[in-house]
Structure formats: C-alpha cells, structure tokens
Amino acid sequence: MSTLRSALDELRMDDLSSLPSQALAARLDEIEHAGRVLEAERARGLAEVERRRMFAVDGHLSSAAWLAHRHGVSRSVAEGAVRRALALEQMPGVARAFGDGEVSASAVGVLAAAREAAPEAFVRSEEGLLDAARTMGLAELRATTDAWRIAADRERALQEEDRRHERRRLDLCPDLSGMTRVSGELDAEDGQVLISAIRAQMDAETRSSSRPDARTPTQRRADALGEICRAWLGSFARPSIGGERPHVVVTIDADALLDRSGAGRLEDTGPITPEAALRLACDADLTRVITQGGSQPLELGRRTKVVPPGLRRAISVRDRGCRFPGCGRPPGWCDCHHVRHWADGGETSASNLVLLCRPHHRTIHRGFGVQMVDGRPVFSRPDGSVIQDRAPPPT
Numbered sequence: 001m002s003t004l005r006s007a008l009d010e011l012r013m014d015d016l017s018s019l020p021s022q023a024l025a026a027r028l029d030e031i032e033h034a035g036r037v038l039e040a041e042r043a044r045g046l047a048e049v050e051r052r053r054m055f056a057v058d059g060h061l062s063s064a065a066w067l068a069h070r071h072g073v074s075r076s077v078a079e080g081a082v083r084r085a086l087a088l089e090q091m092p093g094v095a096r097a098f099g100d101g102e103v104s105a106s107a108v109g110v111l112a113a114a115r116e117a118a119p120e121a122f123v124r125s126e127e128g129l130l131d132a133a134r135t136m137g138l139a140e141l142r143a144t145t146d147a148w149r150i151a152a153d154r155e156r157a158l159q160e161e162d163r164r165h166e167r168r169r170l171d172l173c174p175d176l177s178g179m180t181r182v183s184g185e186l187d188a189e190d191g192q193v194l195i196s197a198i199r200a201q202m203d204a205e206t207r208s209s210s211r212p213d214a215r216t217p218t219q220r221r222a223d224a225l226g227e228i229c230r231a232w233l234g235s236f237a238r239p240s241i242g243g244e245r246p247h248v249v250v251t252i253d254a255d256a257l258l259d260r261s262g263a264g265r266l267e268d269t270g271p272i273t274p275e276a277a278l279r280l281a282c283d284a285d286l287t288r289v290i291t292q293g294g295s296q297p298l299e300l301g302r303r304t305k306v307v308p309p310g311l312r313r314a315i316s317v318r319d320r321g322c323r324f325p326g327c328g329r330p331p332g333w334c335d336c337h338h339v340r341h342w343a344d345g346g347e348t349s350a351s352n353l354v355l356l357c358r359p360h361h362r363t364i365h366r367g368f369g370v371q372m373v374d375g376r377p378v379f380s381r382p383d384g385s386v387i388q389d390r391a392p393p394p395t
C-alpha cells in the first residue's frame with residue numbers, strides 16, 4: 001500500500017502543460033487502467049466486509065450503510081459498489097478481467113445486470129459475454145446482452161415486455177402560461193413508431209428547404225409532431241364522431257377580430273392573441289354563431305371553408321409551395337394567407353391569396369409584410385424594407 005501511495009505522489013508531481021498530447025492521452029489510458037484495477041480491489045474488499053458482516057460491529061444495518069458512513073459517499077453510490085462487489089463474486093471470469101483492467105466498470109455493470117436477469121444461463125455464457133465486453137462499445141454491449149437475455153429466458157423476457165407495456169402513459173396538460181406540457185412513456189414499439197414518424201417529418205422538411213434552419217432540434221421535433229397531427233386531422237382517414245370529424249376549434253368575437261382587441265380562445269389550451277386568431281382564421285372552416293347578450297347562442301350558421309378546395313388547388317398549382325423568399329416548402333405544409341385579411345374586407349380570390357408554410361405564416365402575422373404587386377407577392381421586413389426574392393418562379 002505504501003508503494004501505491006508513493007506512486008500516486010510521483011504522478012501528481014508531473015507537469016502536464018509541457019506533456020505532448022499523445023503522451024497525455026497515454027497517461028490517461030494508464031490512469032483508467034489503474035482505476036479499474038483499484039475498483040476491482042475495492043469490490044474484492046467489500047465482498048469480504050459483507051462476508052464478515054463487519055458493518056454490524058459498528059451498529060450499521062448493511063455494508064452499504066457502513067460504506068456510506070465511513071467514506072462520506074451517497075447511499076446510492078455505496079449501494080451500487082456493494083451490489084457490484086457481490087455480483088463480481090458470482091462472475092469469476094468477469095472479476096478476473098476487471099482486475100486485469102480489461103473491462104470498464106460500466107461494462108461490469110451491464111454484465112451484472114445480465115446475470116441478475118438470468119443467473120443460470122449466465123454461467124454458461126459468461127466467457128462469450130465477457131469477450132463482447134472486451135471488444136464492444138457500451139451501447140453495443142448493452143444491445144448484445146439485451147438480445148442474450150431474451151434468448152436466455154424467453155418467459156421472463158415476455159413478462160418484462162408486458163410490464164413495460166403496462167407502464168405506458170401519455171399526459172397532456174395545458175398549463176397557465178399558455179403552454180401544453182406533454183410527458184409520458186411509450187413501450188418499445190410505440191416509441192419506435194413515434195421516433196420514426198417525427199424523424200421522417202423532419203427529414204422531409206430538411207429536404208424540402210434549401211435554407212439553413214434557425215430552429216433548434218428540440219423545436220423542430222415539436223413542430224414535426226404538430227405537423228403530423230395537423231395532417232391527421234386534415235386527412236379523410238380519421239374516424240368521425242357524432243357525424244363530425246374531429247378538428248381544432250378556435251372561438252373569437254367577430255368585432256374583436258375586426259379591431260384586434262379581444263383574445264381568441266382554443267377549446268382546450270385557452271386564450272390566444274388576436275394575431276394568432278387572425279392567422280388561424282386565414283385558412284380555416286368557419287361557423288358563425290350569433291349570440292345574445294354575449295354568450296347565449298341564438299343561431300348557428302353552416303360550416304364553410306374560408307378558402308374553397310378548388311381555389312386552394314389553384315393557388316397550390318400557381319405558387320407550388322411557400323412563397324416566402326428562399327423557402328418553397330411544399331403545399332401540404334402551407335396555409336393560404338389572405339394578403340388583406342377577410343376580416344378587414346379582403347377578398348378570398350387568387351389575387352389576394354398566397355401560400356405560406358406554417359413558420360412563415362406566423363412570421364407574416366407578426367410584423368413582416370406581404371403585398372401583391374403585379375400579381376406577385378412582395379415581402380418586407382418589419383422596418384418596411386423589401387426582401388429580395390433571388391429567383392422568382394416564371395409566371
């Protein structure tokens with residue numbers, strides 16, 4: 001032990017700033033190796049503590065409690081160390097390899113979890129799994145032991161799968177700040193479905209636009225989920241409930257829409273600004289409700305599309321996608337924007353409509369401008385300066 005101390009003291013004397021990078025990396029490799037050997041020794045010692053029940057002498061109830069108290073580490077760290085020590089007792093080959101510094105502590109953890117799942121089968125497979133731990137990265141090793149566990153104990157694997165399936169949940173909570181909190185856990189199958197769908201949506205968006213995307217990855221995932229749900233609500237494949245297909249309902253007072261004074265309201269998620277209500281109203285189905293005294297519905301109008309399907313098709317053919325300079329996202333991801341809003345008396349006609357993708361539609365309703373000049377949209381920044389379209393499509 002005194003040799004170990006003096007070796008460590010010597011190590012601490014080295015000046016690292018003058019060390020060549022290759023030597024620095026080699027030094028870290030050596031430290032990792034020594035750390036594994038020491039960790040294996042700690043495990044051997046802890047197993048001996050457990051065998052002698054040394055903890056009881058000091059009045060502790062377990063080796064983990066004894067260790068946590070003696071070394072001032074957290075209870076969970078101590079429990080992990082003891083669990084690993086006891087597991088290594090049952091995996092002599094792994095213990096030897098760990099002591100020789102051939103496998104990392106993390107890899108030992110993965111192997112210990114595998115043994116715990118199927119102890120008898122592990123005895124037969126220890127050498128093979130140990131070889132995997134020597135050569136594979138941690139993620140690959142985990143995948144390998146997972147596959148081994150399923151093969152080793154089908155019955156248990158099925159039970160575990162059922163347990164995970166039972167744990168599935170999805171919670172959607174509109175909160176007071178106007179955000180909706182989405183949290184949950186999906187089983188492997190539905191998790192993969194969600195990941196694949198969101199990834200496909202994001203890939204398609206990336207391919208459809210040559211512009212660098214200013215959004216963060218987490219914002220892009222959120223947008224992708226919204227687009228997927230919008231597409232589903234807009235498709236004819238969905239079931240109808242009570243003779244009506246489900247849709248998003250926004251309510252706004254007609255006078256408030258005109259003078260931009262009142263807030264709109266989404267059915268479940270609460271108030272939205274008049275700007276957002278106007279944007280949603282640009283290209284929506286409308287139902288007029290005449291009310292008495294502000295709240296009593298007196299008369300319910302027929303639901304009509306603001307932009308009739310034929311006109312929408314014509315605009316899609318003409319614009320071929322989002323017309324914001326440099327964008328061009330395909331028509332399926334676009335709204336028909338009224339250059340002069342219908343609430344202000346703007347016509348729903350080709351000369352007053354322009355296709356905008358969802359992010360750019362939002363931009364236009366939040367300070368950016370668009371005017372029709374000679375039948376072509378001209379976009380401007382909030383300060384009024386014109387955004388040049390680099391390559392206008394031929395008309």
Ligand SMILES: [Zn+2]
Binds near residue numbers: 338
């Ligand atoms: Zn609009």
Ligand SMILES: [Zn+2]
Binds near residue numbers: 324359
């Ligand atoms: Zn766009």
